[in-house]
Amino acid sequence: MTVEESIAMTNTTTEPAEGEASASPLISVRDLSVSYDVARTGSKLLAIEGVDLDVREGEFVTVLGPSGCGKTTFMNVIAGLVKPSTGQVLVAGEPVTGPGPDRAVVFQDYALLPWRTVFDNVKFGLEMQKGLKGAGWRDRVQEAVDLVGLSGFENSYPRELSGGMQQRVGLARAIVAKPQILLMDEPLGAVDALTREVMREEIEKLIAATGKTVLFITHSIEEAILLGDRIVVFKSHPGAIKEVIETGLERPRSERSVQSDPRFLELRDHLWDALQGEATAAAVSK
Template sequence: MEKSAGSVGKVVVDNISKSYDVGRLKEPVLDRCCLTLPAGQLTVLIGPSGCGKSTLINILAGYEKPDSGSITIDGAPVGGPSSDRLVVFQETALFPWMTTFENIVYGPTVQRERLRDEIEKDAAGLLETVGLREFRNKYPSQLSGGMQRRAELARAMINQPRLMLLDEPFRGLDAMTRELMQEYFLRLYEDKGQTSLFVTSEIDEAIFLADTLLLMSARPGRVIKSMPITLPRPRVPSMLTSTEYLRYKEEALDILHEEALKAFEGGSQAAADFVEAYEERETVG
């Protein structure tokens, strides 16, 4: 598949707000949030914990409805959950009763739009790309955490969705596995060019992956800055030490630090990691 798949999947999020009922009060989670995901690009969203990133993903996926505002994908408004917007979850949601292979072919099998041979060929290719060829007949419980995430990526990718939503997909993996996963993910992305929104709270991961980096404010969440990342593709880990990269990181951390402090003062202790990362940077610099 060539990069032309990237011509679909332009997402425009316009002024969406969402609040949850907490007792008698309304707790706003998203406040007039606007963002655009350019077709075929990998956009990474980063923000302090609890800023409404997961809520935004749930709304884009169609699991929740915004209180106000609109979302369109290629000009058409989005409705409920559908296979053209796929979510890769924080926790693995591979079906434990199906083998890796059965999990991967699940989407196209139930959609019944493609021929069986074609599906199986695609699946075999994806298994190869994510390094799970020998594990095709294993059950998820027999795979390691990293393998499960890779299988999950493959299960989403095979559907050629217009939009891939990744909600901190590598959280909870150890540092080494995480790095490997980022590379697997980039390989898949750079191969297929599907419009993707990747949510993370790791600044290095964010810059390493992104075409565009969106920074989110403390709760109630709103996109406060959109940073184009012009590091060349394909990305390689050595870029993590380039001056360009460090400049991006500094700029992003400055903004995030401010937001983290706000969240911190606002009673959310979840922002502590950002404050910490910022201070660490000061001492290194």
């Protein structure tokens, strides 16, 4: 299947494959728009407009687009951190009215508590979501620490860790409460290229092991292809979905293993052209 054949230009909802039972999407976004008041001008800024998207349970969806196109706003609405101006978001059929234990956010800037050790930073995820209930919470925290490869660093402080290790702490803190959905906002944007590749492969393994549903925001075309089951491409301001593409690459994936795959090359070239057009449009409109 070519890229053109796999693009859903107008229908961004998902249908079950032939032979699969029909099931409601885990995340359903309908006619979503968000605008902000601009105090200095008294006007409104339209951040995203008319977004429709369904995400299946267990799916890994990457969101790609130029800076300022509303990707983070879109994710924050799903997280319950921003209220929509119009439209709605449903998770498991229920309207999103605020943050909840079914969703966890992994931020780009780590957002760790510097006075807490690795173990206590991960524990904070339980404190905020479900509380330290029962006798098994220590095992839960340790399991999350082990899952992200930080065994032996439980008593270390953030200042003693590399950027990649700090991001692992953030990931462990997100998964410790066992949410259904991980919302990841440029989580690898602050690490070097080599660490980024290693972390990308480890995130893929982690998601395969846990079966989480993931919405992953990135500026990297290669990252969007390597991680995503589908790639959602956002238009420039105001943010709206330009196209949705099925990746169609077998897992596991690494940059080294797929960089000569014709499908990877076709996707990369198509996405480059799409984003270059959006970046040009955004520059002209300023």
